[in-house]
Amino acid sequence: MSAIVVVLAVLFTCAIGYAGYRVYRKPRIIASIKRVDSLHPVPRKLSNDERAAIERYFQVNKYLQQTSPQATPLPESGSLALTAQSDNIYAVTHAITRYGLASDAPHKWRYFLDSTEVHLPPLWEQYIADDNYVELIKTDSIPLVISLNGHSLVDYLYAAPLVAPSAPQLMPNSSMREQENEQVELLDIRKETPQEHAVNRTAGIREAALFSLVLILMFLSLLAPVSVVPWLAAAAVIFAVWGGWHLFRRPSERSRQDIHCLRGTPKRWGLFGESDQGRMSSVSLGIIDLIYPPHWQPFIDADLGKKTDVDIYVNRQVVRQGRFLSLHHEMINFPVQRYLKNLILLCSSALVLCLLQAYVPLALPLKLSMAWLQGAQHVQAIDVDTMEKADLRIGDALNAKGNGMCLVDSGPPNGPGTPFMPFDCSGIYWNKAAPLPLPDSDTVEKAEALLTTAKLQLHPVQSTDGKINPGLASAIQKSGMTLLDNFSDIVLKTDALCHDEGDCLRLKSALVNLANGKNWPAIVKRAHNGSLRGINVLLRPVSAANLENLIANATSSFIVSETRSAINTLNSPSPGGFLIRSDEGNTLVNHPQPSGSLYDYSGIEQWRELQRRSSMLLHTPFQAQGIITHLGTDANGTRHISLRSEPDMVTIWRFIGTSLLLLVVVVSIVVNGVLLIKRLRKSRHRTRDIQRYYESCFNPDLPEARLK
Structure with a gap:
């Protein structure tokens, strides 16, 4: 993109230099010779x-x-x-x-x-x-x-x-x-009027193309490197001035052609060739064959055979004849509607608007530009009271310091590869309420107790408690079997965690099979009565691994649910205060934000990591500094403030340029769209209106045509 912009800038500079050289080297013709082509x-x-x-x-x-x-x-x-x-x-x-x-x-x-x-x-x-x-x-x-x-x-x-x-x-x-027999008298040689000059004036396509090029150059300057922006801006200004001067300037005396004012008797020859079946070219004034505008055909017969004043160009084009036929009056009452330039500007403006929406963010430049036009202030706050007293507006520069709580994100991750971070320190809750307590849960404690007893029995260490004969323990270890020496404790802790009937069905079924019981309530009753106390269960390695997996899955579901519930509780801070966020995702705390997702931990480790992060981020020092880009208040009365880093001068000018270009493009679309519709309608009826006007002039008895 940068290379293309540089090439375009060089080409524009060369074109401007060549055009200036041609203008400077243009030969000047002596005034008395006037202007003759090829002279x-x-x-x-x-x-x-x-x-x-x-x-x-x-x-x-x-x-x-x-x-x-x-x-x-x-x-x-x-x-x-x-x-x-x-x-x-x-x-x-x-x-x-x-x-x-x-x-x-x-x-x-x-x-x-x-x-x-x-x-x-x-x-x-x-x-x-x-x-x-x-x-x-x-x-x-x-x-x-x-x-x-x-x-x-x-x-x-x-x-x-x-x-x-x-x-x-x-x-x-x-x-x-x-x-011929009739003499033609040359009365005067005059310059054409501005209205007559406007009849043959160009449709403004070249000027419209220049303005379209200006809009594209302004758009490219918003994306181009800083070193190229001055060249693009200079080229846009030159083309805009050049196109505006050619579009709105009045015709100079030199550019207006000479018109010969003649007096004679127009006559019709009455001879027509096969290639010219019309009657317009058969009218002559002396030896001069007259060329009339096509819409004059019904009215030229009124002056035939009479002494008439006729104004013509050197190429025999008639611009005025008699009392009524006049291109000058036509341009005053019924101007030529040149709508092609409006169509070109409308299309180019719509194109630039689409490019702006596709490649340039518009919301932020518009907000900041409007705020800077209204005046911005610098606000410094070290406590909540100072923030509440400040009259904050979009575009103000804010510098806030204090102790607050990092924003808690209780929603799901944005994507499959997005880590689950319970705390987002690019947002800070800042209020006068007491810090929230650390997460706590009885269910997690029960799950931890079940995991602990299962781990001690499935992976025993060298024990000296004397419950099992040392020789038997050695023989079991050598055989690869696993001995559950406190099976009743596993049953009781499982019942304490999975007390609902539909909880932990697979784990309960496995424990029922190991106890040779009828159903789960029966073995729970035996465990409470002490009937299972002293019963040792011997497991093969595969069965021991399956039991460990069942216990881990059962406890994990409870721990994940409790972790999510605790996060939801943390996400309900006290009403009031402020929520300060960074639009760019920059961290606002004074220490590095913990890395790693909670999904990287399993089981009880998720809960412990949540507690560790909560102890650090529920009440932490922060510093927020930047330009306010958004202000709002939620249902709890908490004021939301969005900040963006203070832009440099280049960014500020890009924001202002984006806003100005958007304004110019929108105004251009509206104005040229309205003018295009109006001129198309007037152009469609222009010839009819002119002929009605001439009919009222040549036939005074008819109602006078209304000028539009």
């Missing part, structure tokens, strides 16, 4: 011959303007003249667009490369093709074309008469169209 300065300067030819062309053109009313008109920006920046020659391969002027002059055209108006010598109209190789320079007004498709201005004045012919001869491959 780059050629690696040469203006030659002396070209400069002389240009100056002579300026003089001749100025002379013709003064002497001939039919000369080529100058642009509105003023006269042509060279400047200090005219030495740079720009070259471009592009189509040339021309517009006719409302004039009686033989050359009444204005020429454009995209949205850039250029000055073209009038006799070069015949050389205009679909794609033109053009060389131009900057003047004090508009760029001047000094070369067109191999024709240079150096040869222009020497090969052409001073007065241009009345009608230019068009070449077969020319992209220009013959003038």
Whole structure:
């Protein structure tokens, strides 16, 4: 995971550096040239011959303007003249667009490369093709074309008469169209409005992808090593700022395209090809084929054959026509609903939320972050009274010292491999009540007495009491047999332990067989009467081992039951006080916690180990220190306090970052989900609403469409 994060951080850093280098190295185009795609300065300067030819062309053109009313008109920006920046020659391969002027002059055209108006010598109209190789320079007004498709201005004045012919001869491959009867008047060239610019604006997918990447980087920073976190955080901030600037910035003057405001009479040609069965492309304004938005089709006929103002882009896309048809007003009343960015942000936020729930604990960071925002305090307590007076809250730092009882766990082990530890010293009961007494049980004492007498008789030591003849005892030992010299005592102690009828059935049956009795009550009665006293029972080794096992199993069940009952009794401390626990399972006592499970001991040893641990842990010194993560009170009035070790600065920032990221993701899901639903609904009815609006405009008698 760490290696992947490091690789991602390096790749992001390289991408940011490369993007910055490209932005820094981006060539700046002279303002007078404006913006023309594929326009780059050629690696040469203006030659002396070209400069002389240009100056002579300026003089001749100025002379013709003064002497001939039919000369080529100058642009509105003023006269042509060279400047200090005219030495740079720009070259471009592009189509040339021309517009006719409302004039009686033989050359009444204005020429454009995209949205850039250029000055073209009038006799070069015949050389205009679909794609033109053009060389131009900057003047004090508009760029001047000094070369067109191999024709240079150096040869222009020497090969052409001073007065241009009345009608230019068009070449077969020319992209220009013959003038129609109707004149088209160019009223103005303006920049598109922000609303018109928003129609063709991108759907915000790139910005949404950047914000999604920011969310993923923030998530990775919660899991990454400390050395990589600053790089991921820096990359996330850069991408967030970059994406936010592109998403919310207003379009600059440079980015908005030029719109040509024309006045003329739109007409329909009435001719349709097999590949174009619609009527939209058949409308022309003079020689310009107009391209309308598809939803305008029912309304364009109202302006056909009438003198109409039409605003178009250089690519002949219509943005406004007549009084009502206008993309600007459409965007104001019926904005374009771009919902793809909301869908992307919704999906990425949901993904990050799932990753947070799967890989990052959320409960603790949220609790501590909220507590730290509200203010935390440090509490020190050396007795229960001080703790009771303190106003404890989640997020406070607690340091408590005193004597208490380790938490008693009376439940079963968590798993088959989990040792049974009756005391859990990661939790401490702390109150003013007297310590609980040590575990005690009569049943365990009876079981211990039965085990003791059985052990003494089944495994005798060298005895000098004279009950058995020494020779007989030696003979029995040599034969491997076992002699029970006090069988009556075993019967009586078994009856004292297993006094209920259903207890120790197998052991009772074995003892009845050994005594040759009818049933268990009969041999118990004989034992009480003394009839079994003095009776010795001789056992084979196998029978002796079986009897020992039966006694061990019978006593073990009683001891385990009494041990569990004693633990349950210890697990009922006095009401009130505090139960302080460590969330991390750290021991709170001042000495090592006893190791080993009670299951490691058998029989009476379990009880003795419980007593030993109880004497040590029922009243023991402890120290609890950490951040409070949970507060609660149970039915006995005992206040439960959960502690966690005080986090370092890195952990604190991870907690705060987790809370902030979770908040951002949840808000993003809610906001983008609501916007997605609203925009989908509005987008579905947008075209219908626009057409209803236009119907009310063109047909005032109809009810006016309600703007939504």
